[in-house]
Amino acid sequence: MEAFRSIGAYVELFEGEREFIGAAASGRLGSLQRRMKVVYNGIEGSIAHDAFMPGRKALVPAVADSYGFLCANSNAYACALGRHKFHYLSLLSSLGLPTPRTWHYRKETGWAGGHSPTEGLKVIAKSTYESWSVGVTDESIFLADSTSTNRVAAIAERIGQSVTVQEFVAGQEVCVPVLATPELMGTPPVVAVLAKAPLDPEAVMTIDDNLMSGGVTYQALTDQDLVGRLHSLALRAFIALELDAFARIDFRVDESGNPFIFDVGVSPGLSRGSSAFASMSHWGFTHEEFLRAILAASLPASGIRTPSGVSPELHLR
Missing domain, CATH: 3.30.1490 (Dna Ligase; domain 1)
Known part of the structure; x- marks a missing residue:
């Protein structure tokens, strides 16, 4: 919350969908004297009742859209599809993208x-x-x-x-955030490094790694040929799943350098320890600039365009 306030935003935190829906339905949010109202859905199954129910991730984008709020996530359909691992992997595989x-x-x-x-x-x-x-x-x-x-x-x-x-694909886990500004941009791919086993290709990330301070850190991928291939695949997956604004495509890269899409993040974390911020920090973004970029990416997804002649990267900053 403080990070968003540091860039001049008025921020309210809702602990669940019911609280947000109640504030929208009562008209209180609509009455706020703000030119734009942007919603970011960070609710996860570990902290919200029934957040793992089928299609539950679609609820906040659907409500935001019905009340005219901008949503810095994908649309309701893409959020529902992007939280059913079997369905989206089957779709990507059918379109020729590499998946396990x-x-x-x-x-x-x-x-x-x-x-x-x-x-x-x-x-x-x-x-x-x-x-x-x-x-x-x-x-x-x-x-x-x-x-x-x-x-x-x-x-x-x-x-x-x-x-x-x-x-199971033994190898590196690599995260590739994607922004739509409206031009699609893959940000620098970052490798997830587990503190418990930093060089073990058989190791996998668990909830304990995510909850432990320093359990997961992220390093820039240096193989530029692989960077190019991952960017191409990430953008193809983003388009295939009808994602908007900001999302993350995760890969396992085997020891021969073959990438496989194995996960999709429809609402990636925004903290200083997140893979998305680690990625954009390699472009020189501060955390505050990173947050501005995420908010800016919600504008073209909602039909608002960046000024003509201004490059997306410059405009975001």
């Missing part, structure tokens, strides 16, 4: 399409509506075998939702 092989398990109906991971394949099981690696533990990675269905069923029961199972 992926399967889906629901405790009510079993494996989607009757397909389960090939025995002997190393996989990782995740919550379908996951954010912040919620539900991922060191036990989430295993070799598929005859016990896999029972194992995944137990995970689904424990986390209270369907499970998406991915082929």
Whole structure:
């Protein structure tokens, strides 16, 4: 909140959707004497009741749109799609983008399409509506075998939702934020470095890493050929999923340099420790300038254009 106030914004923090919807429905937010009202949805499943319910991430953008507020997130449809790991990975794969092989398990109906991971394949099981690696533990990675269905069923029961199972890709985890200004820009890719295992290609990020101070840091990717390939893939994924304003495409890059899209962030974190700020800091952005960039990216997504003849990067700053 203080970071946004430092750039001259009036800020209100709502602890959940109900509080925000109530303030909008009562007319209080609409009566605020502000030229523009911008909403950023940072609610995650770890801090809000039922935030992992199907489509829940779409609620705030839908309400913001109905009351005429700008939303510094994607539209409601893209937010719903972008929080269902199996659906968006299946879509990206069908369009020819590289993704790990992926399967889906629901405790009510079993494996989607009757397909389960090939025995002997190393996989990782995740919550379908996951954010912040919620539900991922060191036990989430295993070799598929005859016990896999029972194992995944137990995970689904424990986390209270369907499970998406991915082929595990050993290597670096690389985050690529994307801004639409309205021209699409991929910001510098950054490599996630885990304090517990900084050089281990088999290590995965868990909720504990995200919650621990210094558990995850980010370094600039130096391989410029790989940077170019990741930017191209990230922009293609951004367009394919109909994302707007600001989002993040995450990759696992194997030891041969092959990238695989494995996650999408429809509302990336904005803190000083976030991958998005780490990325833009390599352009020389301060945290305050970074926040201005995120707010500016919401304008063209809402039909407001930057001045003609002004480059997006200069205008954002």
